[in-house]
Amino acid sequence: xxxxxxxxxxxxxxxxxxxxxxxxxxxxxxxxxxxxxxxxxxxxxxxxxxxxxxxxxxxxxxxxxxxxxxxxxxxxxxxxxxxxxxxxxxxxxxxxxxxxxxxxxxxxxxxxxxxxxxxxxxxxxxxxxxxxxxxxxxxxxxxxxxxxxxxxxxxxxxxxxxxxxxxxxxxxxxxxxxxxxxxxxxxxxxxxxxxxxxxxxxxxxxxxxxxxxxxxxxxxxxxxxxxxxxxxxxxxxxxxxxxxxxxxxxxxxxxxxxxxxxxxxxxxxxxxxxxxxxxxxxxxxxxxxxxxxxxxxxxxxxxxxxxxxxxxxxxxxxxxxxxxxxxxxxxxxxxxxxxxxxxxxxxxxxxxxxxxxxxxxxxxxxxxxxxxxxxxxxxxxxxxxxxxxxxxxxxxxxxxxxxxxxxxxxxxxxxxxxxxxxxxxxxxxxxxxxxxxxxxxxxxxxxxxxxxxxxxxxxxxxxxxxxx
Amino acid sequence: xxxxxxxxxxxxxxxxxxxxxxxxxxxxxxxxxxxxxxxxxxxxxxxxxxxxxxxxxxxxxxxxxxxxxxxxxxxxxxxxxxxxxxxxxxxxxxxxxxxxxxxxxxxxxxxxxxxxxxxxxxxxxxxxxxxxxxxxxxxxxxxxxxxxxxxxxxxxxxxxxxxxxxxxxxxxxxxxxxxxxxxxxxxxxxxxxxxxxxxxxxxxxxxxxxxxxxxxxxxxxxxxxxxxxxxxxxxxxxxxxxxxxxxxxxxxxxxxxxxxxxxxxxxxxxxxxxxxxxxxxxxxxxxxxxxxxxxxxxxxxxxxxxxxxxxxxxxxxxxxxxxxxxxxxxxxxxxxxxxxxxxxxxxxxxxxxxxxxxxxxxxxxxxxxxxxxxxxxxxxxxxxxxxxxxxxxxxxxxxx
Numbered sequence: 040x041x042x043x044x045x046x047x048x049x050x051x052x053x054x055x056x057x058x059x060x061x062x063x064x065x066x067x068x069x070x071x072x073x074x075x076x077x078x079x080x081x082x083x084x085x086x087x088x089x090x091x092x093x094x095x096x097x098x099x100x101x102x103x104x105x106x107x108x109x110x111x112x113x114x115x116x117x118x119x120x121x122x123x124x125x126x127x128x129x130x131x132x133x134x135x136x137x138x139x140x141x142x143x144x145x146x147x148x149x150x151x152x153x154x155x156x157x158x159x160x161x162x163x164x165x166x167x168x169x170x171x172x173x174x175x176x177x178x179x180x181x182x183x184x185x186x187x188x189x190x191x192x193x194x195x196x197x198x199x200x201x202x203x204x205x206x207x208x209x210x211x212x213x214x215x216x217x218x219x220x221x222x223x224x225x226x227x228x229x230x231x232x233x234x235x236x237x238x239x240x241x242x243x244x245x246x247x248x249x250x251x252x253x254x255x256x257x258x259x260x261x262x263x264x265x266x267x268x269x270x271x272x273x274x275x276x277x278x279x280x281x282x283x284x285x286x287x288x289x290x291x292x293x294x295x296x297x298x299x300x301x302x303x304x305x306x307x308x309x310x311x312x313x314x315x316x317x318x319x320x321x322x323x324x325x326x327x328x329x330x331x332x333x334x335x336x337x338x339x340x341x342x343x344x345x346x347x348x349x350x351x352x353x354x355x356x357x358x359x360x361x362x363x364x365x366x367x368x369x370x371x372x373x374x375x376x377x378x379x380x381x382x383x384x385x386x387x388x389x390x391x392x393x394x395x396x397x398x399x400x401x402x403x404x405x406x407x408x409x410x411x412x413x414x415x416x417x418x419x420x421x422x423x424x425x426x427x428x429x430x431x432x433x434x435x436x437x438x439x440x441x442x443x444x445x446x447x448x449x450x451x452x453x454x455x456x457x458x459x460x461x462x463x464x465x466x467x468x469x470x471x472x473x474x475x476x477x478x479x480x481x482x483x484x485x486x487x488x489x490x491x492x493x494x495x496x497x498x499x500x501x502x503x504x505x506x507x
Numbered sequence: 508x509x510x511x512x513x514x515x516x517x518x519x520x521x522x523x524x525x526x527x528x529x530x531x532x533x534x535x536x537x538x539x540x541x542x543x544x545x546x547x548x549x550x551x552x553x554x555x556x557x558x559x560x561x562x563x564x565x566x567x568x569x570x571x572x573x574x575x576x577x578x579x580x581x582x583x584x585x586x587x588x589x590x591x592x593x594x595x596x597x598x599x600x601x602x603x604x605x606x607x608x609x610x611x612x613x614x615x616x617x618x619x620x621x622x623x624x625x626x627x628x629x630x631x632x633x634x635x636x637x638x639x640x641x642x643x644x645x646x647x648x649x650x651x652x653x654x655x656x657x658x659x660x661x662x663x664x665x666x667x668x669x670x671x672x673x674x675x676x677x678x679x680x681x682x683x684x685x686x687x688x689x690x691x692x693x694x695x696x697x698x699x700x701x702x703x704x705x706x707x708x709x710x711x712x713x714x715x716x717x718x719x720x721x722x723x724x725x726x727x728x729x730x731x732x733x734x735x736x737x738x739x740x741x742x743x744x745x746x747x748x749x750x751x752x753x754x755x756x757x758x759x760x761x762x763x764x765x766x767x768x769x770x771x772x773x774x775x776x777x778x779x780x781x782x783x784x785x786x787x788x789x790x791x792x793x794x795x796x797x798x799x800x801x802x803x804x805x806x807x808x809x810x811x812x813x814x815x816x817x818x819x820x821x822x823x824x825x826x827x828x829x830x831x832x833x834x835x836x837x838x839x840x841x842x843x844x845x846x847x848x849x850x851x852x853x854x855x856x857x858x859x860x861x862x863x864x865x866x867x868x869x870x871x872x873x874x875x876x877x878x879x880x881x882x883x884x885x886x887x888x889x890x891x892x893x894x895x896x897x898x899x900x901x902x903x904x905x906x907x
Contacts, residue, residue: 125514147791147820191655205630220883224629225616225666226787226821227862227880228873229888234629234662238655278572284594284683298762318572328738335735370688384651388572417573430694456653471656475643479895480658487891498657 044129046086047107054089054130062090062136073114073131078177079377079427080436081122081462085112088131094153094211094247101219101245102217104130110492112243115155115183119190120380121461123240123345123440123497129354132183132245140164141248147387148253149208154185154246155325161251173200185246191238193457194363195289196321198415200254202457204237211248212236215488219247235483240459241494243487248396257288257323261333262357265318265345266311266332268386270294273316274391276343277392277414280320283339289321290415294394297367297409300374306361307368318345319364319415364401374407379436383447386457395444397421402458404439406432418456419447445470460498468500475500510557513602514638516644516675523673539610539669555787560610563675568650571596575633576652577635577678578722580610587679596681599625599713602713608673618785620713623818627684629665634678636670640896642900650678669893685712685733689743694727695755701726701815702794704753707746716815729760733787746843761903781827784841784876790820797822803840823866837871845875 055063066086074084088171091097104111110129117124124131138155146167156336158179161172175194176182187212193202207358209223212231222232226230236243243495267273273292280287293301295315302310310317318340322332337348351357371378371411385393394410401408401423412420421443425432444454454460454467468477480499513519538608539558560581567577571594577586578587584598585606599621607615613635616628625631634902635646637660647660698704701716713731730746732739753800788796797815804811804824814823837845842865863876877885 041787144791145790149789149791166550167732191659193653193655197653201626201630202655204659205626208703212639212889216881218883220887221881222884222887223862226785226864227884228864228876229880229884230670231629231663232884232887232891232893235658235660235891239657281574281683284595286683313864324734325738325742327741328734331735332738378862384649384653386570386573386575386650387652388570398769418653424620446551451649452651453649453654454656456651459655460657468656471649475639475645476647476657476660479639479645483658483891483894486894 040396045073046109046130049086050103050109051087053089053103054310057103058089058096059092059136062092062096063086064090070131071406071504073117074125075117075470076114076117076122076124076461077371078120078380078461080379080433081125081465083127084127088114090131090133091137092136096138097136097245097247098132098213098217098219098385099133100132101213101215102237102349104132105216107363107488108490108492110166110495112494112497113185113189113245114187115189116157116178118178118182118287119186119459120382121190121455122463123190123459123461123494124186125462129495133246133479134183134245136166137185137247142167143170143253146259147171148255148505149250150253150422151248151250152184154188155183156185158182158184158187159254164436165253166256169256172205173197173254174203177368184249184251186235188246189239189241190248191457193413193418195291195319195413197457198290199286199288200445204234206252207233207237208252209233209248209250209441210236212244212247213247213494214244221245225238226368234395239461242462242484242500243317243500245494253445257329259326260321260323261329261352262319262321262360263290263318263333263361264308264310264348264349264351264363265337265339265340266314266347267316267318267344268314268346270316270394271343271391272316272344274341274414275316276345277363277387277390279339280336282414283338283377285322285335287322287332287336289318289319290413291319291364291366292410292412292414293317293319293367294410296407297371297411298363300409301367301370304366304370304373306362306370308363310363317363320362326497330351367409371409371422371424372396374409375426377425377427378409379425381443381445382458383421383452384416384418385447385450385452387414389416389422389450390414390419390453391507394417396446400439400442400446404435406435406439415457417452441467462497464500465496465500468498474502508557508694509554510559512559512562513618514562516563516638519563519673519675520642520644522636523638526849532591537669538674539614542824547722556847558673560608560673560675564608568678569594570650571648571681574652574681574683575678576681577634577650577676580613580674580677582609583607584609584612591681591700594819595684598631598679598681598683605633609677609679609710613665614668614675614778615659617866618816618823620729620816622816622821623714624712624733626667627819629662631680632665632677633680635661635664635674636676637674639672644675645672647871649680652680667891668894678858685737687739688731688733689739690760691730691732691743691746692727692728692758692760693750693755694725695750695753696725697753697755698726698728699727700794700797701817702790702797704728705817708749711818716813716817718813718815720811720813721805740871781825781829782838782845782866782868783823783825785866786822786824786874787824787862787863788820790817793822795819800824800840803843804838807839809838837868837875839871845878
């Protein structure tokens with residue numbers, strides 16, 4: 040079935056002519072596959088989806104959409120957790136066919152990649168040269184680098200090395216009018232334009248090429264798991280590790296509810312079920328360096344009441360420890376059909392106070408809660424379990440989520456640490472920005488996208504019409 | 508030059524708002540910051556108006572347990588370093604040539620020896636308050652380690668000079684003070700090529716190469732190692748061995764323990780002369796680019812100094828000769844590469860950003876460097892600058 044429901048006459052045929060045969064979908068039955076990203080509570084159906092194969096096709100597509108004044112949403116693998124890659128009408132521009140690693144520059148330690156390249160494939164290409172791409176979102180095996188850049192993704196190992204934005208050397212962006220522009224970090228005396236395009240969630244254009252920084256593979260990696268009888272003690276241990284002068288590459292916390300569900304799954308790591316909290320700590324460096332840091336960190340957690348420390352003696356034990364953390368999201372499927380993955384960042388010292396209050400909010404709304412998150416940088420993920428086919432549960436999840444957001448902001452935190460605003464968090468933007476800041480950001484967007492075509496309705500709330 | 512010294516953020520706001528009604532014209536070169544006596548601005552002309560942030564130098568909020576501090580933009584880096592050192596923390600600032608204000612440091616985003624291991628200035632800035640040129644007070648970012656809500660405005664302010672507004676507070680990410688920091692000076696002819704000389708050396712936390720094009724004196728390198736005592740001792744031994752194999756002079760210059768004020772010299776800024784350029788070559792083109800640069804500047808009659816950060820592929824070319832700003836010709840090397848760029852396709856299809864940033868220089872240098880920039884990016888920048896303060900924002904503003 041073909042449809043030009045809301046699209047101007049002739050646009051579909053013009054788009055078809057601009058790209059490879061078979062690279063356009065307008066059958067509503069097939070478009071259903073693109074009605075949401077990994078946040079299943081946010082849905083919409085595009086009028087068409089296009090899959091350009093290279094930069095030139097992408098430019099032609101964006102120019103046609105601009106000429107027709109048709110809104111568009113850029114989408115990578117659809118693994119986002121903020122509803123940012125959902126189109127309610129208009130055209131979905133999918134970059135998954137633009138997945139080439141164009142160059143790995145060994146001596147310059149960079150890679151030039153297309154936006155549809157999977158994050159893990161960049162690492163695979165880099166590893167041939169003893170290099171790696173440092174940010175490691177949990178979905179690295181499935182997500183695209185273009186999506187990472189658009190949302191400024193994080194991951195467990197961003198604690199020491201920084202988030203995506205810290206590893207983007209340059210970008211080529213197709214502006215919403217179809218103009219390609221190469222931007223850097225202000226090396227030429229200008230502004231750090233790449234720093235703003237990164238994390239702009241597709242509202243300022245479509246990323247067509249990315250030069251990412253690479254780093255040498257660490258010669259030595261040491262990992263341990265610390266088990267605690269108290270969530271508060273685990274929270275204190277996080278601070279104690281920093282006080283010891285150590286910045287681990289990763290410092291993750293998993294709570295009792297998560298341990299229970301992981302241990303009941305195929306990813307079981309043999310953790311005692313009476314454990315209230317577990318910390319995963321990873322250090323790396325030159326031979327001897329990681330081991331020295333690890334021993335200091337072990338001393339710190341023992342001083343904070345850790346009842347047991349399990350050191351990974353080899354790579355397989357290290358992977359087993361990480362399984363308990365990285366597969367937790369999948370394991371939650373045993374408890375409920377859907378997980379509302381919350382994402383906020385708070386000053387780390389507020390964690391011991393906030394974690395029990397997350398639990399209170401969930402109990403008050405009769406919801407189950409599982410915490411596993413990046414404790415080292417205060418990036419919390421209080422995950423609420425629910426069934427999206429039950430409207431009452433959906434309502435309660437949204438209400439609990441809003442309370443958790445308000446609590447995090449009140450503690451000095453922010454509404455998203457790594458997943459982005461998308462459609463989901465737009466209502467919360469006024470918690471962290473005043474009208475003056477929102478006006479500047481809207482103006483920046485409008486100066487870049489005169490007709491409001493690029494990912495409309497995302498990231499920024501529209502003015503209420505009331506005075507400041 | 509007129510100077511305005513606001514005692515508070517609100518006083519600054521009121522002044523800027525009224526100035527927007529005619530007290531300063533759009534083409535008035537303005538400097539903000541704490542060193543109005545300096546002339547080495549990034550402006551193309553001598554400043555005619557100065558907004559001093561000297562009084563905005565308080566500690567607003569210091570949370571050692573969260574590794575964050577919020578300070579007035581007029582606080583000096585040396586004062587900041589002392590405050591955080593007492594809590595066992597630090598900002599990796601070692602090797603900065605001067606003790607400027609925190610706001611000036613953010614707005615100029617100078618390169619530093621620790622950029623390769625701790626990241627550049629933008630990595631350390633979490634939040635800030637910016638008074639826009641139309642008088643609105645805006646607050647960006649939060650005191651947290653990760654934050655992706657909205658456009659990353661703190662990031663675009665790093666290196667923006669004062670073009671988007673005047674910084675009044677800055678929230679910085681701090682780091683646990685390394686348990687041990689050792690610093691060494693190396694010298695010898697085998698360091699001649701900074702792009703290749705350090706192959707096989709142990710890992711450094713900081714490395715800065717110094718040389719002078721056309722001068723036969725051997726180049727030098729300042730090296731810092733930071734971390735646990737065993738690790739630093741092992742790497743120091745390896746460095747000594749490596750330096751011996753390379754026939755290098757080797758001298759330890761730092762103490763075992765971290766210095767409380769890790770800014771070289773910690774001297775107050777002084778009026779500077781001459782010119783300074785930051786040249787981004789990238790690691791791949793470092794050797795070839797520096798060779799080309801040395802050939803171009805050799806014999807032009809000036810005494811040049813070169814500083815290179817091999818970890819990031821960035822070089823700084825400096826001369827003390829001549830006035831810092833005002834009318835004078837751009838150096839021949841800059842005019843030559845600028846003319847070359849004008850005849851070739853820009854931007855480069857492979858996304859290589861090889862660029863010149865004029866840190867200190869006059870109108871002609873700025874114009875020559877401007878020709879190196881790609882026109883599409885310049886247009887985006889023009890629109891975004893207007894988005895902050897409208898079309899009436901001053902053309903020329905710098906932050907010292």
